[in-house]
Amino acid sequence: MKTIRYFSLWAMGFLVILSCTRTEKPSDAYGNFEAVEIMVSAMAPGALLSLNVDQGDQLYEGQLVGLIDTTEASIRVEQAKAQQQAIMARLLNVKAQREVHDQQLANLSRDYDRVASLYREGAATLKQKEDLEGAIALTAKQLQATLAQATSIEAEARAVGQQVMQLEEAKKKCFITNPSGGTVLSTYSRKGETVVYGKPLYKIADLSNMELKVYISGRQLAGFTIGQPIEVIIDQTAEQGNSSLKGEITWISASSEFTPKTIQTRDERVDLVYAMKVRVQNDGRLKIGMPGEIRILQP
Numbered sequence: 001m002k003t004i005r006y007f008s009l010w011a012m013g014f015l016v017i018l019s020c021t022r023t024e025k026p027s028d029a030y031g032n033f034e035a036v037e038i039m040v041s042a043m044a045p046g047a048l049l050s051l052n053v054d055q056g057d058q059l060y061e062g063q064l065v066g067l068i069d070t071t072e073a074s075i076r077v078e079q080a081k082a083q084q085q086a087i088m089a090r091l092l093n094v095k096a097q098r099e100v101h102d103q104q105l106a107n108l109s110r111d112y113d114r115v116a117s118l119y120r121e122g123a124a125t126l127k128q129k130e131d132l133e134g135a136i137a138l139t140a141k142q143l144q145a146t147l148a149q150a151t152s153i154e155a156e157a158r159a160v161g162q163q164v165m166q167l168e169e170a171k172k173k174c175f176i177t178n179p180s181g182g183t184v185l186s187t188y189s190r191k192g193e194t195v196v197y198g199k200p201l202y203k204i205a206d207l208s209n210m211e212l213k214v215y216i217s218g219r220q221l222a223g224f225t226i227g228q229p230i231e232v233i234i235d236q237t238a239e240q241g242n243s244s245l246k247g248e249i250t251w252i253s254a255s256s257e258f259t260p261k262t263i264q265t266r267d268e269r270v271d272l273v274y275a276m277k278v279r280v281q282n283d284g285r286l287k288i289g290m291p292g293e294i295r296i297l298q299p
Helices: 002-023 071-120 126-172
Strands: 029-034 037-041 046-051 064-068 175-177 182-187 200-205 209-217 229-235 242-252 272-281 291-296
Touching: 029 272, 046 071, 071 126, 209 291, 229 272
Parallel strands: none
Antiparallel strands: 029 209, 029 291, 037 200, 046 064, 064 175, 182 200, 209 272, 229 242, 229 291, 242 272
C-alpha cells in the first residue's frame, strides 16, 4: 500500500510539473541589460586639485565635483584684460584727437568764410584765402587718419575682447561639473594627478531606467513595433524563481546583422537577426550586463 501511495504522489507531482511546463509560454527573445554610459573627461590641462567622486556615488546634473588648477588660466585672463585696458586707453586718446581735429576744422571753416567775404570786398588777400583752404584740407586729412586709426583700434579691442572671453571660458572648464544625473560606475583619476585635455576622470550612468538589448529573427520582426508594451523577465534566486517587469520597445534596428555568438533567439541559432531595445524602469534589481528575457503581452 505504501508503494502505491508513493507512486500516486509521484505521479500527481509529475502531472503538475508537466502541466506548468506546457502552459508556460516560452520567451520571445533573450539579451542583456544596458545603460547609457557617459565618460566624463578633463576639459583643461593641469594638476587635479580635487575630485569628490567615488564608485557608487549618486550625482545630480550640474553638480560641482572637482577642480583643476586654475593658476595658469587666471594669469592668462589677467594678461588679456590688461592688454584690453591698454587698447581702450589708446582708443580714448584717439577719440580725444578726433575731437580736437573736429574743433580745429570748425574754427578754420569759420575763419575761411570770414576771409572769403573780405576777399570778395577786396579787404583780404588771395594768399590769406589760399592759406586757410590749405589748412582746412590738411586738418580734414588728419581727421580721416584719426578716424581710420580709431577704427583699427576698435577692431583690435574687439579681438582682444573675444580672447578674454575664450580665456575665461577655458578657466571655467577647470571646474569639473557633472553633466548628467546618475550613478558613478568607475573612476579613473585621483586628487593630485596631472591631467591633460580629454583624460577620462569617471564614468556615470542613469540606472533608474535600463535598456534590455535583445535580438529577434526576421520571422519575429512583424510582431514588434516601437512603443509596444513588453513583459520583461529576470532571474532571481532558486527559491524566488523568475520575476517579470513591464517594459516598452524604444528601438528596432533597421538592418539585420549576423547573430552574436553569445545571443540566443526563440528560433535558436539563425544567420541574421535584428537588434531591439526595451526600456525598463529599474526598481533596484537590474544591473548592467544582467541577462533578461522578453515576452509579448497577450491581450
